[in-house]
Amino acid sequence: MENKPDTIGSDKDVSMSCPKVTMHQGGVALSRVVAGMWRMGDWSMSVNARVRLIEQCIEMGVTSFDHADIYGDSSVEALFGEALASSVTLKKQLQIITKCGIKLPTHTGGIRSLKHYNLSDQYIKKSVDNSLQKLGVEKIDLLLIHRPSPLMDFDEMAATFQDIRASGKVLHFGVSNFTQTQFAALNRRFPLSTNQVEFSPLNLNAMNDGLFESLQDLNIAPMIWSALGGGSIFSNHTAHIQRIHQAFTQAGLSMGLSPAGAVYAWIMRLPCKPVVLTGSGRIQAIAEAVTASNVQMDALQWFELLEIIRGHEVA
Ligand SMILES: NC(=O)c1ccc[n+]([C@@H]2O[C@H](COP(=O)([O-])OP(=O)(O)OC[C@H]3O[C@@H](n4cnc5c(N)ncnc54)[C@H](OP(=O)(O)O)[C@@H]3O)[C@@H](O)[C@H]2O)c1
Numbered sequence: 278m279e280n281k282p283d284t285i286g287s288d289k290d291v292s293m294s295c296p297k298v299t300m301h302q303g304g305v306a307l308s309r310v311v312a313g314m315w316r317m318g319d320w321s322m323s324v325n326a327r328v329r330l331i332e333q334c335i336e337m338g339v340t341s342f343d344h345a346d347i348y349g350d351s352s353v354e355a356l357f358g359e360a361l362a363s364s365v366t367l368k369k370q371l372q373i374i375t376k377c378g379i380k381l382p383t384h385t386g387g388i389r390s391l392k393h394y395n396l397s398d399q400y401i402k403k404s405v406d407n408s409l410q411k412l413g414v415e416k417i418d419l420l421l422i423h424r425p426s427p428l429m430d431f432d433e434m435a436a437t438f439q440d441i442r443a444s445g446k447v448l449h450f451g452v453s454n455f456t457q458t459q460f461a462a463l464n465r466r467f468p469l470s471t472n473q474v475e476f477s478p479l480n481l482n483a484m485n486d487g488l489f490e491s492l493q494d495l496n497i498a499p500m501i502w503s504a505l506g507g508g509s510i511f512s513n514h515t516a517h518i519q520r521i522h523q524a525f526t527q528a529g530l531s532m533g534l535s536p537a538g539a540v541y542a543w544i545m546r547l548p549c550k551p552v553v554l555t556g557s558g559r560i561q562a563i564a565e566a567v568t569a570s571n572v573q574m575d576a577l578q579w580f581e582l583l584e585i586i587r588g589h590e591v592a
Contacts, residue, residue: 328360421451422455478525
């Protein structure tokens, strides 16, 4: 069977437009490529440049933007909100994803608090209010719990999600970096839209530990962070990573994709229909992911790349 992305709307026939994927039965529809905003604080962009970046993403069909309360030392949501505030139409055209649950250390009265996780009812609700205020929006499309905590109480979290959904402040809920067991436990109590996890040619864990298969079984698309290994596929010069870089460069050439595009195409070939996050502020880098989202990698080519990544053939 062909592994075509789930598409809705009229985007299908536009070759340079990003398809949409429905994250969960009746759930939030995101673009197959989501613009990750983690590094926005490093991009040193004026408000106008941030507006233009968001507009150009939307023009390509990349309508979903990934945040977290802590990105850029808790500055990124406000930078994005400042850009949204300067346009009346922008916020109606996009989906906001944000995360909460990691409490960064604070310094008050000479006392340094520990970095820790807080997934309590009170903390999650307060985080949602803070994110809405910083982003300057009335609702969050998808809220993710950033990291699992050994102290999390699944019943309490499900009740919290129910309350927040009833308030209209968040439409859909998911998690990030959860194991298969943690995901299943919370998903039994409250229907989750996604699990956002790390995956790349440099980190195959989610493919090897059953996580992807369990999500495919539930018809839930994972979201993929650091698809390019945080850039190390292209900047790390160890012999093995250079071989991987060369292999994706060659694969890209044969498919009309950039090396990064070939990595995205390799990831999006998986039948759990991963939604990939970009990490760059360069519109060209985001466009490379969009081009890849319209390409279906041949299975033999996929296995050739797997062999180079692993350094050995399949059993
Ligand atoms: N849930 C979580 O725990 C979690 C953790 C980390 C990240 N995330 C999310 O995932 C998003 C993506 O993660 P990431 O930033 O680590 O992604 P990534 O795409 O693996 O890495 C992005 C880095 O790669 C560099 N890069 C080098 N060559 C590139 C090329 N040809 N094309 C594109 N980028 C290239 C970029 O540099 P340039 O800027 O110069 O292009 C940028 O510094 C984040 O923005 C965030 O939204 C989530």
